[in-house]
Amino acid sequence: MDEKIKFNIRGTMFVTRKSTIENLVPSRLSRLTTDSNEYEKNTDEYFYDRNPSYFNWILDIHSSGEIHVPSWMCPTRALQELEFWEISCKVQSCCWKTLYENDNSILKNLMAMNSAEVTSSGNKVWSEKNCGIQKDITSAVAVLRDAYNHPFRSRVGKVCFGLVLMLTLTSIFTYALNAQSITRVRRSDEELRDIYENLRFSYYEGDYLDSANGINGGDDTNQTYIDRMSQLDDKGDVSSHGECGERSNSFSVKTEMYGMSRMHPVLWYIEVIVNSLLLIEFILRLCLSPKKFRFLTNPLNVCDILSIVAFIFVIYFDEDPSFFTHKYSKPILMLLGIVYTARVLRILRLAFYVDEMKILVFSLKSSFRMLSFLFICFMVFSVLFGFLMYSFELFSQDTFENVFISVWWALVTMSTVGYGDEYPKTPQGYVLGSVTTMFGIVLIAMPIAILSTNFNAYYCCYKLKVKALSCTMKPWDKQLEHKANRNISDTR
Incomplete structure (x- = not known):
């Protein structure tokens, strides 16, 4: 058996x-x-x-x-x-x-989500030798560190967060106003004449006199003055000396607006004050950070540095109208505009103090591999449908001049944007366009489902984590602790 x-x-x-x-x-x-x-x-x-x-x-x-x-x-x-x-x-x-x-990795990421480089002031035990002014300074530093690491846990943190948010929004708003012609001030007559001379235009005498009269008090609106400048460009003969022959192709009405006008004094003072305060706030965060190199290499902090540097150059070039007549002013203006826009990312840095934003970042990281694969599929099928469309429309006279334009059409069609700048005009092109649209909808729907699933998983675990941390001590545990404290006091 x-x-x-x-x-x-x-x-x-x-x-x-x-x-x-x-x-x-x-x-x-x-x-x-x-x-x-x-x-x-x-x-x-x-x-x-x-x-x-x-x-x-x-x-x-x-x-x-x-x-x-x-x-x-x-x-x-x-x-x-x-x-x-x-x-x-x-x-x-x-x-x-x-x-x-x-997945344990979700819980591990969420448990490490609120870990800060510096411990809060409540966990700091001060030695008895720290007394007087030294102790006050140390306590103030600890309070500021805790306010920056956990802005919603203390009143000081909420006040600091609100001030930085207000300064950031003000900086973005003044940047948008500075790009409007109605908020800019026309430059002086001498500066405008210098711009004319630097551009080396051979204007007709009547046009130049009309322009001079407009400068000296004929029209005070910047837009009218810019329109007058555009008319002079159309009537005037561009000299072939040096780089001046490229002037009409290198400049537009928007760049002429910056060259012929300057920032309004009120906006100038607001920009200087706000960016100076943000610079002070950046230096304060740098001083409070225990790991300076890690702080300076953070992408969002790098954007802060670039926006501050770009602001200094923008203020300098705005006061120097001769810069706008230089042949390299166009790429420099474009680069400064891109870097200057980095100030908008300050809002993103503030958003990282919210737990939901961190959950979104973890969800994107966990979906990175699948999203990369779908992106590659999207590009491959865009090239495939673009090549097919070029072949289908090969005998059409006024559609898809080359393969690159047809691939561009496939991209905007599969993404369901559909600019309408290029479209098929043959029956076989209509059929392929319909197939391309339906295939693009299917490809776009998949990453949305993946992101929503991962975000839901992280958010559910986050709610469980919050509930677990809030229930670390049960009611009977509190009763036992109270009874133990009472017994100790009785023995004393």
Whole structure:
């Protein structure tokens, strides 16, 4: 007859047959003998200091040779039990979701989400030798660090966050106003004449006199003056000396607006004050940071530095109208505009203090591999449909001059933007355009589903984390603590 084997799992007795544990090879139980360290001769049983609730499940795996995971079981603990008992058979597909649905990396990221480089002032224990002014300074530094690391935990942090947000929004608003012609002030007559001379235009005498009269008081509006300048460009003969022949192609009405006018004095003072305060705030954060190099290499902090540097150059060039007549002014203006716009990213830096923003970043990181694959598929099919459209419209006279334009059409069609600048005009082109549109909708829908799923998983874990941290001490724990404190006070 088949021999029976006894197992003592923390006082709970389990009895099974030897053929049951030998049914699954290899495993820890299949190698048991009377010479094993777990065997006790006095009681003729094997003792393990394990949870008996899981051992019944381990015996079921040995008897069936398959891994089925109950819904009540913790996935992490189930994997630990399988590792301890050295069970290597495959998990059945019906239990994949139960065992692998919960990803520990999500919880680890969320637990590290609020970790700051500097500990808060409440956790700091001050030594007795810190006294007087030194102690006050140290306490103030700790309060400011805590305010920057956790702005919503203290009144000081909320005030600092509100001030920085107000300054950032003001800086963005003044930047937008500075790009409007109605908020700019026309330059002086001498500066405008210098611009005319530097551009070396050979105007007709009547046009130049009309322009001079307009400068000296004819029209005070900047837009009228800019229109007059454009008319002079159309009527005047561009000299072929030097770089002046390229002037009409290099400049537009918008760049002429910056050259012929300057920033309004009120906006100038607001810009200087706001950016000076933001510079002071940046220096303060740099001084409070314990890791200066890591702080300076942070992408958002680099954007702050670039926006401050760009502001200085913008103020300098705005006061120097001769810069706008230089042949390299166009690429420099474009570069300054791009860098100057980096101030908008300050809002993004402030948004990272909100936990929901951090959850979104973690969701994007976890979806990066799949999103990259979908992006590659999107580009490949854009080229494919673009080449096909070029071939279908090959005999059409006024559509898709080259392959690059057809690929551009495929990009805007698959993304459902549809500028309408290029479109097919043949029956076969209409059919391919319909297929391209439907295929683009399917490709765009997939990354949205992936992002929403990952964000939902992170957000659910985040809510569980918040609930777990708020319930660290249960009501009966508080009662026991109160009773213990009362007993200590009675003994004193």
